[in-house]
Amino acid sequence: MxxxxxxxxxxxxxxxxxxxxxxxxxxxxxxxxxxxxxxxxxxxxxxxxxxxxxxxxxxxxxxxxxxxxxxxxxxxGGWCSALFPRSTASLERSHGRDAALAMRRAMIDTVDEVGRVVLAQGIECDFAKGGTVAFARTEVQRRAADDDVREAERYGVDTLVRRDDGTWDPNCARLHxxxxxxxxxxxxxxxxxxxxxxxxxxxxxxxxxxxxxxxxxxxxxxxxxxxxxxxxxxxxxxxLPLYSLMIATEPLSDAVWESIGIEHGQTFTDYRHLLIYGQRTADNRFAFGGRGARYHWGSAIRPEYDRSERVFAHLKTALDELFPQARSAAVTHRWGGPLGVPRxxxxxxxxxxxxxxxxxxxxxxxxxxxxxxxxxxxxxxxxxxxxxxxxLPWVGHRSPRWEPEPLRFLGSNAGLLAMEAADAEERLTRRASVTARVMGPLTGH
CATH class of the missing domain: 3.50.50.60 (FAD/NAD(P)-binding domain)
Known part of the structure; x- marks a missing residue:
């Protein structure tokens, strides 16, 4: 080869x-x-x-x-978004309101800056700014969507639109x-x-x-x-190298995409705690990913960790639940890799x-x-x-170092299990998860 x-x-x-x-x-x-x-x-x-x-x-x-x-x-996942790992509320607590708002404005402008550069330099990367749809599929998730809209209104920087099926954030572009x-x-x-x-x-x-x-x-x-x-x-x-995995389907017809309701340039997610993310690619595929792969001892990074049949199966199940119209679509590609998480x-x-x-x-x-x-x-x-x-408030910031093993292994994988448990808790109780509220400050919220 x-x-x-x-x-x-x-x-x-x-x-x-x-x-x-x-x-x-x-x-x-x-x-x-x-x-x-x-x-x-x-x-x-x-x-x-x-x-x-x-x-x-x-x-x-x-x-x-x-x-x-x-x-x-x-x-x-091909999201050129205004998302920052720490929420605006968290940045406000750490750095003050003015600094938090300056960070938000800079992130929002950055989406358009990437678009300006790829256009000026002739980089063909399927850039299309269609925003992000966040689906709210349960009553708990609908309340979370309402909370997000209220928070955006309180800060007055983001434009978050409430839809019948969730929210729409215009500050995201899909690309390859x-x-x-x-x-x-x-x-x-x-x-x-x-x-x-x-x-x-x-x-x-x-x-x-x-x-x-x-x-x-x-x-x-x-x-x-x-x-x-x-x-x-x-x-x-x-x-800490945390693995995120993805799948891509075969191309779907325009009629199927019309029934699904996701337009070219749009990305999507929902309000579960174990993160998922996806986009409609330029050639009409789903490119869909999420967390769920465990952290490996000693921050090991190996090619075999890019693939987990358990996580790939979970992703296909989640995609089918979100969009039953795509259940017959074959998965053509599976992959993954590590992203960087500071303490x-x-x-x-x-x-x-x-x-x-x-x-x-x-x-x-x-x-x-x-x-x-x-x-x-x-x-x-x-x-x-x-x-x-x-x-900007992220300039000069130094995060604490991660704990040595075995604490790093135990803590990071416990956090992953906690997010899975938070989703299960909300399905059972139909109330916002206590587990997620406890974990929030540890994950930038």
């Missing part, structure tokens, strides 16, 4: 991207650059793009263990993530950055990155590894002007748009600019 075939098998998105996924050349040896970026996913690529916008003369190298878009950037990340990689290359693939980083310090292929001297170093930071010694307990579910951007080491991540699955905001913010920080972005 060829390398290209291996990478194409990563997900439905990789299988349907236009290029052949042949790896770029690895780092040939010693190198000196202005900025070295560890990771060629969306955080790294948006940072490179934004730095090029501010100073086209910068020498930028991206160091990638696999290929650009190998991880969550190329495998996610692998097309976005691979297209963005080509753009930053064309502007002068170099992406070294098949180049595993082993460590870093001020002004230097060590790889298995040689050392890179750099005026600034940016860590953009997200969930894969758990596999590196220096960041092993900074982030307090608070995404972050930071840059130390003394060491000139920066980092961003902890998106908890909300990274498809947040990476763009992170890249723009890091570019401001690296170049020394003081802007509204550098004043």
């Amino acid at each position: 060829t390398v290209a075939t291996d990478y194409r098998a990563l997900s439905f998105w990789h299988a349907t991207v236009a290029d052949d996924l042949t790896p770029r050349p690895a780092l040939p040896g010693e190198l000196s650059v202005d900025v070295a970026i560890i990771g060629a996913g969306l955080t790294g690529l948006w940072t490179a793009y934004s730095l090029q916008e501010r100073d086209p003369t910068l020498r930028i190298a991206l160091l990638e263990k696999e290929i650009a878009g190998f991880g969550a950037s190329g495998r996610n 993530p692998a097309k976005l990340v691979r297209g963005l990689a080509r753009v930053v290359e064309a502007r002068g950055a170099t992406i070294y693939e098949q180049t595993a980083v082993t460590g870093w310090a001020a002004g230097r990155v060590e790889t298995q292929r040689g050392s890179v001297r750099a005026g600034a170093v940016i860590l953009a590894t997200e969930g894969y930071g758990a596999s590196l010694a220096q960041t092993r307990r900074d982030v 307090d579910w608070h995404a972050h951007v930071s840059f130390d002007p003394d060491t000139r080491i920066g980092r961003a991540g902890g998106y908890v699955g909300d990274g498809l748009s947040t990476t763009n905001l992170a890249g723009r913010t890091l570019a401001d920080l690296v170049t020394g600019a003081e802007t509204p972005l550098t004043a």
Whole structure:
């Protein structure tokens, strides 16, 4: 089996991207650059793009263990949304109302910023801003939908529309993530950055990155590894790799989609606690995913963890329950991968002007748009600019480290079981889950 075939098998998105996924050349040896970026996913690529916008003369190298878009950037649900891991209420409690509202406005603008860039740069990634439908299927979920609408009205930033079947949030676009990340990689290359693939980083310090292929001297170093930071010694307990899995169906007819009521450009979810997410793809498939895969001892990340027959079966059952019209649709692709979870579910951007080491991540699955905001913010920080972005409350935030094993294993998997139990509790009692209320502060709510 060829390398290209291996990478194409990563997900439905990789299988349907236009290029052949042949790896770029690895780092040939010693190198000196202005900025070295560890990771060629969306955080790294948006940072490179934004730095090029501010100073086209910068020498930028991206160091990638696999290929650009190998991880969550190329495998996610395709939601370019204004979602942030911490709720507005939680941000208000931690940072104050003004800071929380500034974060919300920045996230909402970021959805349109991604749309502006893909249009300007000719990145064909099926971007269509149709918003998110959140279905409320029980009385408990309908009350939760009402609560969300009231909270949005209280803050006066989000426009959340109450529908008979749930809510609609206009601040989300559907896209094809692998097309976005691979297209963005080509753009930053064309502007002068170099992406070294098949180049595993082993460590870093001020002004230097060590790889298995040689050392890179750099005026600034940016860590953009997200969930894969758990596999590196220096960041092993900074982030927990939580697996999220997906399925894709065969294309459905326009008539079936009309009966379902989901339009092109729309994404969807519902008000259960064990998260699900989906979209109608540009070629009329369901791309549907959710949580449910367990955390693995020692923050292990292995290819075999990308697939779980139990979780795939759960996803198909959940999809059939939501949309009986699609029960006969064959599942054509199954995949998954790790996303990055900080201990307090608070995404972050930071840059130390003394060491000139920066980092961003902890998106908890909300990274498809947040990476763009992170890249723009890091570019401001690296170049020394003081802007509204550098004043946002996630800048400089440091999350606590995760506990050592076995506490990390026990706690994370107990949290997963708690969300399953919360859904069962609501089905049985027809009241809002006490379990979910207790867990809320631990998951950014």
